[in-house]
Amino acid sequence: MANASDIANRVPITVALMLATVMNSLDTTIANVALPHIQGSISAAPDQITWVLTSYLIATAIMTPLSGWLSVRIGRKLMFMISIGGFTLASMLCGIATSLPEIVLFRLLQGLFGASLIPLSQAVVLDLYPPRQIGQVMALWGAAAILGPIFGPFLGGWLTDNLTWRWVFYINLPVGILALTGVLLFMSSERSDKARPFDFLGFGVLTVFIGAFQLVVDRGPSQDWFTSPEIWTETVIGLIGLYMFIVQTLSAKHPFFDRALALDRNFVSCTVFGFFIGILLFSTMALLPPMMQTLMGYSALQSGLASMPRGLGSFAAMFIVGRLIGRVDTRLILFAGLSLSTLALWQMSHFDLSMPMGPIIVSGIVQGFGIGLIFVPLSTLAFATLAPQHRPEATGVYTLVRSLGASVGISVMEALWTMNTSVVHSSLAAHVQPGNPVVSADLPSIFNPATAVGLQALNGQITRQAAMVGYVDDFRLMMLVTLGVMPLLLFMRTPKMAMDLAHAVVD
Numbered sequence: 001m002a003n004a005s006d007i008a009n010r011v012p013i014t015v016a017l018m019l020a021t022v023m024n025s026l027d028t029t030i031a032n033v034a035l036p037h038i039q040g041s042i043s044a045a046p047d048q049i050t051w052v053l054t055s056y057l058i059a060t061a062i063m064t065p066l067s068g069w070l071s072v073r074i075g076r077k078l079m080f081m082i083s084i085g086g087f088t089l090a091s092m093l094c095g096i097a098t099s100l101p102e103i104v105l106f107r108l109l110q111g112l113f114g115a116s117l118i119p120l121s122q123a124v125v126l127d128l129y130p131p132r133q134i135g136q137v138m139a140l141w142g143a144a145a146i147l148g149p150i151f152g153p154f155l156g157g158w159l160t161d162n163l164t165w166r167w168v169f170y171i172n173l174p175v176g177i178l179a180l181t182g183v184l185l186f187m188s189s190e191r192s193d194k195a196r197p198f199d200f201l202g203f204g205v206l207t208v209f210i211g212a213f214q215l216v217v218d219r220g221p222s223q224d225w226f227t228s229p230e231i232w233t234e235t236v237i238g239l240i241g242l243y244m245f246i247v248q249t250l251s252a253k254h255p256f257f258d259r260a261l262a263l264d265r266n267f268v269s270c271t272v273f274g275f276f277i278g279i280l281l282f283s284t285m286a287l288l289p290p291m292m293q294t295l296m297g298y299s300a301l302q303s304g305l306a307s308m309p310r311g312l313g314s315f316a317a318m319f320i321v322g323r324l325i326g327r328v329d330t331r332l333i334l335f336a337g338l339s340l341s342t343l344a345l346w347q348m349s350h351f352d353l354s355m356p357m358g359p360i361i362v363s364g365i366v367q368g369f370g371i372g373l374i375f376v377p378l379s380t381l382a383f384a385t386l387a388p389q390h391r392p393e394a395t396g397v398y399t400l401v402r403s404l405g406a407s408v409g410i411s412v413m414e415a416l417w418t419m420n421t422s423v424v425h426s427s428l429a430a431h432v433q434p435g436n437p438v439v440s441a442d443l444p445s446i447f448n449p450a451t452a453v454g455l456q457a458l459n460g461q462i463t464r465q466a467a468m469v470g471y472v473d474d475f476r477l478m479m480l481v482t483l484g485v486m487p488l489l490l491f492m493r494t495p496k497m498a499m500d501l502a503h504a505v506v507d
Helices: 004-008 010-026 032-042 051-074 076-096 100-114 117-128 131-162 172-186 200-219 229-251 259-263 265-295 300-324 330-348 358-384 388-430 437-442 452-491 496-506
Strands: none
Touching (some): 010 076, 010 117, 010 131, 010 172, 032 100, 032 131, 032 265, 051 100, 051 200, 051 388, 076 117, 076 172, 117 388, 131 300, 200 388, 259 265, 259 388, 265 300, 265 330, 265 358, 265 452, 300 330, 330 452, 358 388
């Protein structure tokens, strides 16, 4: 609970924490629209530039469970100051990065320092206000958290077009300084020695597994997968880490996460569900900006504007779901969200190079609305049947798995896009030969394969078409994954505890 000094200063503390929340939530989307510009600036390949996104997500996933333990050991104020200061400094370093290794390293630092900002700020806000004000305050805090997905693409596009992509990261500096100043001046210091024992061995081997697994997924396409000694080495290291983590979890007195979590049907099914939701949401957000800018000629600002309605759809859905949850079976809300997400991905699987911006906006609104119907009900069900003492620990595991799903999803979809684009390009090129009478009759003179200029122009057009087919194939696969997740709803249950919890959140 908060002390009297913090309660007296709760308004400036809340403002500082909301600034930190906005800064962190912005970074989940603001860099997406700048990826093509970053790629050109640091001379990265298409499958490499996604490391800018995945490194941040992986670092956040790894650090989230540890951040809660650290906040108890060193105190919330010091934890916030380290997190905000480190995140702000890492943002500046991202802005001055001149190579792929540099920006990936600095994005890792961003994720490590930023992992605690949203969960800890939410916990502090809950402590600062009396129960009768919690609903209003959490609505305000939630609005701050969702500002990133709504305005991040637009702000990132505007900064990239009017300044440079580096300002996508520099924008965090004034926000971070204000948030750090507010915490320093108004939050009181506290420290407790009552933190539960932390399983550093379990945490360490889990980190090894996650890191090795991500390297396999990221490096596999460029290294021709298991023909490469590097991929085999990373796979073996990852499997050893996973084995040690399982043994440690089963045998340790205080394992990394309580074994009781694995026995809760709701928590397990919702966590698996969350893994796939991470894939669907973040993969789409990573694929669309390069598609719009590289294939369709959109500017960064235009692609940001086209991406912005997705956040607006989620924002609208959260208002509606607040009235539905607790009154309608939560599984029905999740089913509706999945159905809308499936519809959106079906719409995306019909994208083509000649379409206007309309289909991108419409599918974005539909998908955003669907995702908005999923997040709150899924969290409600995940923790509803857990004992209260397990919920803080479960929150870290739940967030870790969802972030891991997002990172793996981006890497897998990018790898599949690269592979499918190459296959389709070869297939199309095989049918475009100078001696083919159909080609000679139907192609405009600018694409005459008998001339060097025409052959170059024709190859460029084939490459664009093949790339679009690769994107469409990714969207179609994600649609099938969404349909495949639906049976998990049958394993979930909505007990009275979940209904009571839902009413408490809404009211």
